[in-house]
Amino acid sequence: MAETVENATVKVESKPVAEQPKRWADEADEETPEEPSASSTSEDKGAEELGVENLAIDEEKKKINKFLDEPEDSNIKAVTTGDTPYTSASRFEDLNLSEELLKGLYVEMKFHKPSKIQAISLPMILTPPYKDLIAQAHNGSGKTTCFVLGMLSRVDPNVKAPQAICICPTRELAIQNLEVLRKMGKHTGITSEGAIPMDSTNSIPISKRAPIMAQIVIGTPGTIKKWMSAKKLGVSSVKILVFDEADHMLAEDGFKDDSLRIMKDIERISSHCQVLLFSATFNEIVKNFVLRVVKRDHNQLFVKKEELKLESVKQFKVYVPEELSKVLVVKERILELGENLGQTIIFVRTRNGASLLHKSLVELGYEVTTIVGSLRQEERDKIVKEFKDGLTQVLISTDVLARGFDQQQVNLVINYDLPIKHDRPSEPDYEVYLHRVGRAGRFGRKGAVFNLLFGDRDQMVMEKIETHFSVTVEEIPDWKSEKDFKGALRSAGLL
């Protein structure tokens, strides 16, 4: 009951309604609360229902935390091992944060209260004995705040040495996380540094640099590894190690080797290092591996894959008669209609595809920018900055931006190509699909995804995606009909 009152006060804001970001906290008000009986079942029964029996945790110590004070948490399942009790934090004040950090949260970040995942995970992160944590939560639900706040809070401001390291899959994500960290930690005086590849022109080789003194380091695996082996990044004081997009960081075809190497090197030198693994996705294979990577006594938060889709983002599919028709759909339907709907990201499968689409749209008179990993570093930074500053409306991207990229004005995502497994092109890459969808609808905002489909393979891949996430993706009957597209945007709440 207290929740309701609090939410009501939270909603008072001076911003005009149209601009006001929709928060998960608001979304929760509209959900039907979980039936009381469901949360009062015995623990054993609860464990079965939650599907934790196949998780590699100490059976004797297994314990389910239901967080009864947060009924809207019904779709995040918490499993703790050991006897440490955790209480969900309904307010940031419940977390013993410093005044400086609270100021960062309220004044700089303009947060009111923890989101679901923050309420559950932060006590787990911040309570001794600082157990490892594997945390899954919806796209745009505020995972970054969990680990950034975790790092800022656990760092001792008086120790002038690296104490927290965060590893991300792309330089864009590392930069973004560093920006969040600096904003949130503005009043704390805690120092930070980005360990990301630089253009050779304006960078000093690491061998000639002084050792890193920053208290928090956020970067990409290659550069972190390089700094460590060059003995410029000392890890003896590191007490918290974060993997953002952890499923990808520990996937066989991701950064598994680098990540394990870094983790082992740190844990060998720094004895009590807490490891945090965050992502919106953990497929079964990665999940099973990840559970073996963390220490025996750890905490877990997972979401069922059927519940991962974002309710606020409506998905559509449209069949086109030939591959080339996709350009026309983008141009004549989506871009012309989408002009005033916020920003758009168009995902393509290959760098070459990105370049071809870019040329076509520019020839047709559209202003678009394109980002791929092969661009020069400063060029990448410029394109991302322009998009984040709202100077560009439409961004073509490979999967370099599929994960984590946070731009609240993105309302439209176009899958120009569906994400597929590179070794089995008839198999969708479900995780990438979900991450791409998650670029729209940040923090519960409205959004739409258009999947452009050509041929039997696309149809099959799309069907598999629908089955996997138990979602029906509405078909737009006629790719040439402006009316159909308008109807779609209207039903997505964008028009």
Place this chain on the structure above:
DNA sequence: AAAAAAC
């Protein structure tokens, strides 16, 4: 017939 990082 991939993208990412970085060698």
